[in-house]
Amino acid sequence: MLKRILFAAILSGLAISLSAQGPWAQPQGKGFFKLSEWWTRFDEHFTDQGRRDPNLTTGVYNTTLYAEYGLTDRLTTIVNFPFFSRNTMNNLISEVNGEVLVDGEAINGPGDAEIAAKYTLTQRGAKVPFALSLTLGLPLGEDAGGRLGNLQLGDGEFNQLLQAHIGSSFKLGNTNAYWAALAGVNNRTQGFSDEFRWGLEGGINFAQDKLWAILRIRAVHSFFNGETAVGNTSTSLFANNMEFISPGIELNYYITPTLGVSAGAAGAVYGQLIAGSPGYSVGVFLDVK
Amino acid sequence: MKKLTPPLAILATLLFWSCIGDDFINDFVQPEIRLSAAPDSLTIDSSFQYSARYFNNVGIESDVDLEWSSSDPAVASIDQTGMVTAHALGTVDISARFDDGMNPAVASVSLHTAENPIVIVEEEPDTLVGRIETTTFYVLEGDFTLYEDLDAGTIVLSIADDYRASSALPGLYVYLTNNPNTIVNAYEIGEVDVFQGAHEYVIPDVAIDAYSHILYFCKPFTVKVGDGEIVEP
Numbered sequence: 359m360l361k362r363i364l365f366a367a368i369l370s371g372l373a374i375s376l377s378a379q380g381p382w383a384q385p386q387g388k389g390f391f392k393l394s395e396w397w398t399r400f401d402e403h404f405t406d407q408g409r410r411d412p413n414l415t416t417g418v419y420n421t422t423l424y425a426e427y428g429l430t431d432r433l434t435t436i437v438n439f440p441f442f443s444r445n446t447m448n449n450l451i452s453e454v455n456g457e458v459l460v461d462g463e464a465i466n467g468p469g470d471a472e473i474a475a476k477y478t479l480t481q482r483g484a485k486v487p488f489a490l491s492l493t494l495g496l497p498l499g500e501d502a503g504g505r506l507g508n509l510q511l512g513d514g515e516f517n518q519l520l521q522a523h524i525g526s527s528f529k530l531g532n533t534n535a536y537w538a539a540l541a542g543v544n545n546r547t548q549g550f551s552d553e554f555r556w557g558l559e560g561g562i563n564f565a566q567d568k569l570w571a572i573l574r575i576r577a578v579h580s581f582f583n584g585e586t587a588v589g590n591t592s593t594s595l596f597a598n599n600m601e602f603i604s605p606g607i608e609l610n611y612y613i614t615p616t617l618g619v620s621a622g623a624a625g626a627v628y629g630q631l632i633a634g635s636p637g638y639s640v641g642v643f644l645d646v647k
Numbered sequence: 648m649k650k651l652t653p654p655l656a657i658l659a660t661l662l663f664w665s666c667i668g669d670d671f672i673n674d675f676v677q678p679e680i681r682l683s684a685a686p687d688s689l690t691i692d693s694s695f696q697y698s699a700r701y702f703n704n705v706g707i708e709s710d711v712d713l714e715w716s717s718s719d720p721a722v723a724s725i726d727q728t729g730m731v732t733a734h735a736l737g738t739v740d741i742s743a744r745f746d747d748g749m750n751p752a753v754a755s756v757s758l759h760t761a762e763n764p765i766v767i768v769e770e771e772p773d774t775l776v777g778r779i780e781t782t783t784f785y786v787l788e789g790d791f792t793l794y795e796d797l798d799a800g801t802i803v804l805s806i807a808d809d810y811r812a813s814s815a816l817p818g819l820y821v822y823l824t825n826n827p828n829t830i831v832n833a834y835e836i837g838e839v840d841v842f843q844g845a846h847e848y849v850i851p852d853v854a855i856d857a858y859s860h861i862l863y864f865c866k867p868f869t870v871k872v873g874d875g876e877i878v879e880p
Contacts, residue, residue, distance in 0.1 A: 407786075417665055506867060
């Protein structure tokens with residue numbers, strides 16, 4: 359059965375700020391752990407023509423555990439698990455007589471998870487480290503809930519994302535800064551088109567190493583080699599072949615050398631078949647160095 | 648009592664905020680009265696019972712007390728049940744009217760009176776036409792014809808060769824409706840599975856004049872994609 363969803367866009371795209379983009383590995387036995395809430399609420403979406411059209415207001419809320427752990431100085435394992443996910447759709451009410459035309463509804467449960475391994479090919483301390491990562495998307499979330507099967511906590515497909523990461527840290531005056539870039543291919547199943555993904559990121563440190571401000575751009579381009587809506591009997595939310603370019607910002611503030619809080623936002627400046635409103639996140643993290 | 652820590656407070660706020668809200672849609676349509684088939688000629692001193700259906704400001708058929716009138720009661724009079732009686736030679740306009748207080752609706756038909764007992768029953772339109780046009784940024788367009796298949800006892804919605812629709816939109820359905828803003832009380836013809844070129848939908852148990860519009864609606868988005876008014880050729 360062909361699955362067509364918004365969630366692919368949200369989980370693998372606009373929410374990707376939760377995951378590490380750089381080539382740096384966690385030292386052996388060290389890790390980074392984060393509990394966060396990510397959400398978006400949108401009443402319009404990007405069409406297949408890249409234009410904005412209205413839709414019934416839809417909300418997606420993920421409470422997520424994210425963990426990076428260094429198995430060795432070069433091999434880092436990553437888990438991204440939205441253990442509580444909620445998808446809502448509003449009531450639709452007549453302006454003329456106040457009658458409820460369509461009852462709103464919601465579903466709750468675990469969302470799709472990701473597990474990944476990132477291997478840094480260069481030596482620790484290299485000026486321009488380079489890494490490869492393999493991410494597996496696990497379809498743990500409900501992909502066809504609600505009366506019409508259009509409420510979703512996951513995309514219902516198992517995907518494999520192979521990415522290359524490169525970056526470098528440097529000094530900007532007395533301030534620490536870095537840049538990173540990635541590119542990769544996402545092999546998707548269940549009739550979804552495969553994707554080319556890329557990203558750029560830059561971060562700068564303020565307040566005596568306590569505050570990191572990060573700007574990033576993420577993009578997904580479809581190979582358009584999956585199925586279309588023709589002949590599809592599913593009434594899921596969004597079509598296959600979604601695309602976007604999404605700038606975002608994230609602030610991470612270290613309250614102590616290991617404990618911190620973060621906040622971020624990301625939206626799409628270009629998109630096809632994805633939500634038309636930004637996603638936001640707040641979280642608390644442990645950086646075990 | 649312990650205070651909520653900031654992360655828990657934020658989480659609690661978000662969970663509260665994630666409740667199901669309300670969206671509003673302007674589903675107003677101009678109220679309409681549709682007169683049923685009637686003779687265009689009536690013999691003097693004979694009578695005919697008119698009937699009519701009233702569709703309110705959201706396109707739903709409602710029982711209301713229509714106000715019947717004749718433009719010349721000396722030629723033909725009509726009572727408030729819609730019973731018309733011919734009295735003299737001439738032509739009159741028979742009207743049915745209803746005002747919900749804001750949106751008056753009226754329908755009229757001409758009636759001739761005759762000395763000879765000839766009654767010509769006005770034929771129902773058996774073919775109607777229209778054009779489907781998108782109301783979104785998804786491609787949707789094409790001409791259509793709605794006609795009766797008297798042998799099969801059905802009506803047929805025939806979409807013309809110039810039709811094309813975006814295949815990117817899942818859950819696209821086509822309806823017959825009296826309110827092109829919603830699918831409430833609409834007749835669901837079926838899910839769209841042809842996205843280009845001519846094709847037909849056979850529709851049983853529906854009168855050809857029962858609905859005013861064809862509506863294309865995306866169920867998952869709960870949003871109208873396009874429509875076409877059904878009109879006489």
